[in-house]
Structure formats: C-alpha cells, structure tokens
C-alpha cells in the first residue's frame with residue numbers, strides 16, 4: 001500500500017488529554033478492568049482544600065483511554081457509619097461476582113485511620129459497608145489487594161509501615177494476624193537523613209503479578225514523593241528494590257500509582273497538580289501508556305499532557321452520555337433525574353471535547369437530551385477545536401426546570417471521517433442548559449421509514465438511466 005493511501009485511509013493519530021478529569025479534583029487512582037471496560041476509582045480533593053479534605057470517592061470508565069465516562073460518586077464517608085473523615089486512597093477488587101472496595105478512613109471512635117470494605121454488585125455501585133465496622137485497624141492507610149493464582153488474597157497497606165493480612169475467600173475477613181513486611185534498604189531502597197524511616201517506602205502500595213514476578217509499586221520518600229518499585233518471587237517477598245518509575249514532578253508533593261494492562265497495552269496511572277489552582281491538596285489523576293522492558297523491568301515514565309493514544313474510535317451513531325468526555329472547559333457533572341449523570345452548570349463559551357469520533361460518510365442530524373431552568377442556549381457542533389468548523393447548531397429552549405428533559409434535533413452538514421468533536425455552548429449570561437446524552441444520525445439513514453407505498457406517474461422512460469426523486473417526504 002502506498003504511503004499516500006496509508007495516510008488517507010488511517011484515522012488521524014488521536015491522543016488523550018491529561019489530566020483525565022477536569023470537572024473536579026481527583027486523586028489516588030485505582031484502575032480495574034472488567035468485561036472489556038477500564039474502570040478508574042479515585043478519591044476527590046475538595047475545591048480549595050488546604051489539607052487532604054476528602055469526603056467521597058468517584059468512578060470513571062473508558063473503552064478507548066481517551067474519552068472517560070463519569071459515573072459519579074457511589075461511595076462516601078456516609079457509607080461507613082463508623083467513619084467521620086479522610087476518604088483517602090482505596091482499591092477495588094473483583095471476586096465471586098462482587099466488587100470489594102477497600103478504603104482508609106478515620107474511625108470516629110478511635111480517632112485513628114482504619115481500613116473499611118464496601119461491597120457492590122456492579123463496578124459502578126452502589127456500594128454498601130460490608131461489615132459495619134473496620135476490617136483492620138492500625139492507624140495506617142492505602143489498602144491494596146492482590147488475589148494470587150492460588151486463590152489466596154492479600155490485603156496490603158501502610159504508612160509508615162507496610163502490612164498485610166491473608167484475606168479469606170469472602171474478601172471481608174482475614175485469617176491470622178497483621179504481618180509487617182521488613183522494610184530493608186535491599187528491599188525498598190535506602191533513605192538518608194531520616195532514621196525513623198530508613199527506606200524509600202512511604203505509602204500507596206500497588207501490588208500485582210506479571211509473568212511470574214510480583215511487583216510492588218509505591219510512593220517513595222515524601223516529600224515530594226516519587227514512584228518507585230520492588231519485585232519479589234512471592235506475594236509476601238522477599239522484595240528487591242528496582243528503582244524509580246516516575247521521578248518527582250507535577251506540582252503535587254504526593255503521588256500515587258496504579259498499573260494495569262488493557263486492550264493490549266500497559267498503563268500507568270498517577271496524580272499531579274496540573275489543573276488550574278491545582279497543587280498538593282487539589283490533585284488530578286492522569287495516565288501514561290508504557291511498555292515493560294524485555295527483562296520485566298519498568299521504564300522511567302514521565303508525566304505528559306497528551307497521555308496515551310486513543311484505542312479505536314468513538315461511535316457517534318449510538319447514544320453517547322454527555323459525561324463521556326476527553327476534555328472539558330467550564331462544565332460540571334451531577335446526578336441526573338433520568339439516571340446516571342448529566343453535564344450541567346453550562347455557561348456561554350464552555351465546551352466538551354469528545355476524541356476520535358468516527359463520522360464515516362457523514363451525519364445528517366444531531367439529537368440531544370436537554371433541560372433548561374432558564375431560557376436555554378445553543379449547542380454548537382464543531383470539529384477539531386472549540387472554534388473549529390461549525391457543522392451544526394442546536395437551539396435549546398427553556399424546559400421549565402433543570403431536570404425537565406426534552407429531546408431536540410438539528411441538521412448537521414460537513415461532519416465526515418474521524419474527528420475530535422467539540423460541543424460548544426453559547427447563549428446569554430448564567431447557566432444555559434443541561435445535557436444528558438446525544439447521538440448523530442448517519443448519512444444515508446434519514447430515520448424515516450422505507451418507501452413501500454409510493455406511486456409514480458411516468459411520462460417517458462426507456463433504457464437504463466439514473467432515477468432522481470425530488471422533494472420526497474419521509475415519515
């Protein structure tokens with residue numbers, strides 16, 4: 001195939017955008033792959049925090065590593081009646097058809113940090129407290145679960161120590177006591193100038209097995225932290241320090257890693273302070289794609305704003321949730337009265353970018369589920385950028401309430417091939433409209449019924465020629 005054909009037939013090289021979430025501050029990523037979809041569990045730094053002020057956890061998901069769907073907050077401090085603060089770094093494990101979410105929270109009665117476990121029937125919840133009390137408590141944080149090939153599950157956690165217990169197969173109890181992994185410089189690197197913390201291990205263990213080798217990826221040597229790792233021949237060691245994965249960078253004095261394979265690639269999740277007003281207590285989760293070295297070691301990974309390449313494309317001809325977003329400006333999300341989430345708090349000039357949208361031969365119309373408690377506004381459909389080619393404009397009128405939903409449709413022209421789609425919002429001052437979902441109609445599919453009852457009067461027709469039908473109306 002010629003280079004010309006390769007260039008013209010290949011979709012444009014699409015890149016994701018870091019940080020993954022722009023609508024709120026997120027921290028402490030924990031990815032999980034289930035049924036072909038990557039779920040990302042995060043913490044949530046409150047706006048303007050001057051401490052780790054965190055009250056709930058969030059869930060996002062993606063099938064292409066570029067567009068992320070916001071599933072809202074299916075778990076908060078209120079899930080644990082015995083907890084009163086510090087919804088910090090957790091981890092979700094799947095077993096026996098259930099999702100177990102392990103989190104560190106402050107125990108109201110002891111005042112110390114404890115590990116709670118919630119259980120849900122779906123990766124997006126809802127989640128309920130499995131025990132009504134802590135699963136384990138030693139005033140340390142950052143739980144992480146490994147289910148070994150033998151079926152034995154381990155719960156690891158700790159700062160300043162690194163502890164583990166052997167979970168029973170119910171995943172909500174354990175056998176034996178808490179074991180502390182020896183923190184040696186051979187196992188976790190040497191830290192200087194801090195006799196009470198002689199190794200680099202700080203917090204946030206992320207433990208997994210790959211090709212017979214156990215990896216422990218952790219936040220190292222606060223502050224600022226970098227991400228380092230150790231490996232071992234078994235789930236409980238002995239550990240050997242292997243060095244730095246992600247050097248100190250990114251305007252947050254903590255970092256927190258989660259590593260997972262998805263759709264044939266390996267992905268490294270972390271957090272930084274890259275959003276406006278971001279920093280050590282207003283962090284954002286980001287992701288990079290990487291390749292293991294041939295000997296199983298992990299290369300140095302640096303933070304980028306581009307993130308990984310998109311896996312495949314997004315289909316605009318099926319219903320897409322408005323909260324499936326590659327990048328956004330100005331908007332927020334909220335629980336929708338129609339279920340799931342909607343995009344809201346939309347003002348003039350705000351936009352949503354959806355990456356790598358495969359329009360193919362083109363689209364003829366755009367349909368959106370909208371609501372407006374004011375007099376509405378316009379949804380501009382633009383390609384390539386928020387000021388790019390305008391291919392359609394949908395006018396949204398007031399619907400009598402922010403959760404009074406209506407469906408609007410507008411014509412589209414000029415959307416072909418695979419492009420980044422920008423839904424840009426325009427109108428007067430204040431909040432304009434809410435958006436729940438959208439969908440395009442493909443060229444060649446008017447949405448009308450097939451012509452089965454037509455009658456024609458033909459004056460002269462003979463031989464073979466093209467037939468043109470003018471002014472056809474479809475119902």
Ligand code: FUB
Pocket residue numbers: 027028043052054088089141142203204219254255256
């Ligand atoms: O987010 C609160 C704490 O900050 C986490 O538990 C640690 O891992 C660090 O990221």
